[in-house]
Amino acid sequence: xxxxxxxxxxxxxxxxxxxxxxxxxxxxxxxxxxxxxxxxxxxxxxxxxxxxxxxxxxxxxxxxxxxxxxxxxxxxxxxxxxxxxxxxxxxxxxxxxxxxxxxxxxxxxxxxxxxxxxxxxxxxxxxxxxxxxxxxxxxxxxxxxxxxxxxxxxxxxxxxxxxxxxxxxxxxxxxxxxxxxxxxxxxxxxxxxxxxxxx
Amino acid sequence: xxxxxxxxxxxxxxxxxxxxxxxxxxxxxxxxxxxxxxxxxxxxxxxxxxxxxxxxxxxxxxxxxxxxxxxxxxxxxxxxxxxxxxxxxxxxxxxxxxxxxxxxxxxxxxxxxxxxxxxxxxxxxxxxxxxxxxxxxxxxxxxxxxxxxxxxxxxxxxxxxxxxxxxxxxxxxxxxxxxxxxxxxxxxxxxxxxxxxxx
DNA sequence: CGACTTCTTGACTAGGCGTTCAAGAAGTCG
DNA sequence: CGACTTCTTGAACGCCTAGTCAAGAAGTCG
Numbered sequence: 001x002x003x004x005x006x007x008x009x010x011x012x013x014x015x016x017x018x019x020x021x022x023x024x025x026x027x028x029x030x031x032x033x034x035x036x037x038x039x040x041x042x043x044x045x046x047x048x049x050x051x052x053x054x055x056x057x058x059x060x061x062x063x064x065x066x067x068x069x070x071x072x073x074x075x076x077x078x079x080x081x082x083x084x085x086x087x088x089x090x091x092x093x094x095x096x097x098x099x100x101x102x103x104x105x106x107x108x109x110x111x112x113x114x115x116x117x118x119x120x121x122x123x124x125x126x127x128x129x130x131x132x133x134x135x136x137x138x139x140x141x142x143x144x145x146x147x148x149x150x151x152x153x154x155x156x157x158x159x160x161x162x163x164x165x166x167x168x169x170x171x172x173x174x175x176x177x178x179x180x181x182x183x184x185x186x187x188x189x190x191x192x193x194x195x196x197x198x199x
Numbered sequence: 200x201x202x203x204x205x206x207x208x209x210x211x212x213x214x215x216x217x218x219x220x221x222x223x224x225x226x227x228x229x230x231x232x233x234x235x236x237x238x239x240x241x242x243x244x245x246x247x248x249x250x251x252x253x254x255x256x257x258x259x260x261x262x263x264x265x266x267x268x269x270x271x272x273x274x275x276x277x278x279x280x281x282x283x284x285x286x287x288x289x290x291x292x293x294x295x296x297x298x299x300x301x302x303x304x305x306x307x308x309x310x311x312x313x314x315x316x317x318x319x320x321x322x323x324x325x326x327x328x329x330x331x332x333x334x335x336x337x338x339x340x341x342x343x344x345x346x347x348x349x350x351x352x353x354x355x356x357x358x359x360x361x362x363x364x365x366x367x368x369x370x371x372x373x374x375x376x377x378x379x380x381x382x383x384x385x386x387x388x389x390x391x392x393x394x395x396x397x398x
Numbered sequence: 399c400g401a402c403t404t405c406t407t408g409a410c411t412a413g414g415c416g417t418t419c420a421a422g423a424a425g426t427c428g
Numbered sequence: 429c430g431a432c433t434t435c436t437t438g439a440a441c442g443c444c445t446a447g448t449c450a451a452g453a454a455g456t457c458g
Contacts, residue, residue, distance in 0.1 A: 005404025006454040027316050029228030033446060043407055044447080050405090054446065108315060112374055116307060116315035117226050119378050129378045157391040164388035168371030175311055175370050179318050179328045189363035192356040196395020204434025205424040232416060242437055243417080249435090253416065 010042050012050055020061040024110045028058050028117050059124055065110040066132045073139055082147040083194055086140075090166065090190050093174040094181045106177035109170075116175075137163045144197075154199045162197060169193055209241050211249055219260040223309045227257050227316050258323055264309040265331045272338055281346035282393055285339075289365065289389050292373040293380045305376035308369070315374075336362045343396075353398045361396060368392055 022039050023031050033054060037044055051057040079085050093106055107113075111132045118125035137160065144159035153162070173186060221238050222230050232253060236243050250256040278284050292305055306312075310331045317324035336359065343358035352361070372385060 004456055005402080006406080006456095008405065009454095026320065027228070029226075029316070030320065032444080034444085045408075045449085046406060048447070113315040115374050115377050116312040117228070121225065121229065126378055133375055133378065156394060158387065160384065161387035161391045164384055165368070165391045168368050168375060168388060169364070169392075170367075170371065171374050172367030172369070172371030175314050175374060176332055176367060178314050179325055179332065185359065185363055188357065188360035189367060192360045192364045193368075193392065193395065195355060196392065203426055204432080205426095205436080207435065208424095231414080233414085244419085244438075245436060247417070 008046075008050065010040075010046065015040050015042055016051070016061060016064055019057060020065055020110070023058055023061050024065070024107050024113070027113060055122075059128060062110055062114050062125070062128055066128070066135075069109075069111075070132075070135055070139070073136070077139060077143040080147070080150060081152050082143055082150075083152065083197065086143075086166070087190065087194055090170050090173065090194075091187055093170065094177050094183050094186045106174070106181055108178040109174040112171045112174050133167060136167050140166055148199075151199055153197050165193070207245075207249065209239075209245065214239050214241055214246075215250070215260060215263055218256060219264055219309070222257055222260050223264070223306050223312070226312060230257075254321075258327060261309055261313050261324070261327055265327070265334075268308075268310075269331075269334055269338070272335070276338060276342040279346070279349060280351050281342055281349075282351065282396070285342070285365070286389065286393055289369050289372065289393075290386055292369065293376050293382050293385045305373070305380055307377040308373040311370045311373050332366060335366050339365055347398075350398055352396050364392070 018040055019036055022036060026035070033044060033047070036042075036047060036057075040047070047057070051060060073089060076085050076089055093109065111129055114125055115129050119129055120126055140163035141159045144153055144162050147153040148155045148159060153159075169190070173190070177186065217239055218235055221235060225234070232243060232246070235241075235246060235256075239246070241249075246256065250259060272288060275284050275288055292308065310328055313324055314328050318328055319325055339362035340358045343352055343361050346352040347354050347358060352358075368389070372389070376385065
């Protein structure tokens with residue numbers, strides 16, 4: 001029976017969220033433990049006690065990121081007609097208004113950033129990233145299948161192929177937007193792709 | 200008048216190319232000067248003498264990367280019909296056979312990787328990356344304009360929007376492929392997008 | 399209260415990092 | 429040859445890094 005000791009003074013979940021934002025904007029390598037200590041107002045020892053080493057801390061943040069995103073994806077795509085919802089999802093990276101981004105600039109997708117920086121060197125990172133991509137395509141494939149059946153989306157291509165195209169599209173948009181976004185141009189590009197899906 | 204001193208013993212261009220490959224596969228942060236010294240067989244001091252510090256060295260490699268890519272792009276798209284050539288360009292990241300990749304695995308696009316790791320922290324990196332994206336869309340836009348005029352590509356969307364969509368697509372494919380590529384699925388996704396461009 | 403457990407704090411360690419530099423080698427030029 | 433310039437080599441420097449740890453604080457439970 002676990003005798004409980006001194007209770008943790010900081011909110012672990014909230015600290016992870018804040019660390020996520022820092023990792024998201026600066027990347028893994030460029031974020032030092034000292035940066036985290038300063039930004040989170042939690043001492044080094046406590047961080048190590050709660051999250052293990054830096055790598056585990058980061059990977060945990062990526063997992064949380066994906067978890068939140070996946071939930072958003074599932075609820076957003078559970079609708080008909082599908083294409084407006086899809087447009088919402090795809091253009092999300094350049095619509096800074098909502099969600100987690102503090103800085104006011106697009107920071108790309110944390111999964112994508114991880115892919116660039118840690119994959120394929122780090123096998124655990126590769127696992128997380130691969131899982132996320134897989135989940136994305138599965139969820140979008142299901143939605144497209146329904147939309148094809150409803151006659152909203154063209155059946156000229158398999159929904160798997162369409163979903164994967166959308167994965168590439170959203171990852172590309174997320175990445176490129178990090179370098180500064182011309183929102184109008186981005187929307188036009190997304191709409192061009194979506195037009196190709198229309199029945 | 201520049202009195203010439205002791206001549207450089209290593210080939211600067213070739214050394215830069217080899218450094219490019221290392222940076223490409225490991226990323227900026229994960230590649231140490233010592234790694235470079237070991238892999239290039241050039242002593243630290245000589246590297247600093249020839250290329251300046253690590254950051255300049257890296258940025259120079261990114262510039263070279265883009266220069267080579269742009270040349271390839273220009274010659275490949277100067278043709279009609281356009282779509283087969285476009286397909287060649289877009290699927291390049293997963294066709295490991297040719298070009299620079301040694302490791303035998305897709306390593307993404309160095310410009311994209313730089314976007315994830317250094318942008319927007321580093322303004323010079325941001326400049327290079329922005330320039331590359333701009334050149335890509337300009338070149339592809341021109342090609343699409345011609346193909347629209349020839350009746351090969353649909354005029355339902357502006358060529359600028361189509362080009363930008365293709366930029367997102369190729370960047371997304373490059374990135375995602377780093378995590379392991381299902382070549383057939385990737386090709387199907389690309390073809391789905393290209394079908395949407397057909398007149 | 400006193401035994402026990404866990405968390406906090408911040409100084410500390412060891413190592414790796416990017417970068418510098420002095421001494422010598424290898425050229426050119428007068 | 430001797431003056432001059434540039435490149436090479438590798439040791440050395442200082443800094444910053446991730447990670448540890450011992451001492452004390454803050455709880456729970458018998």
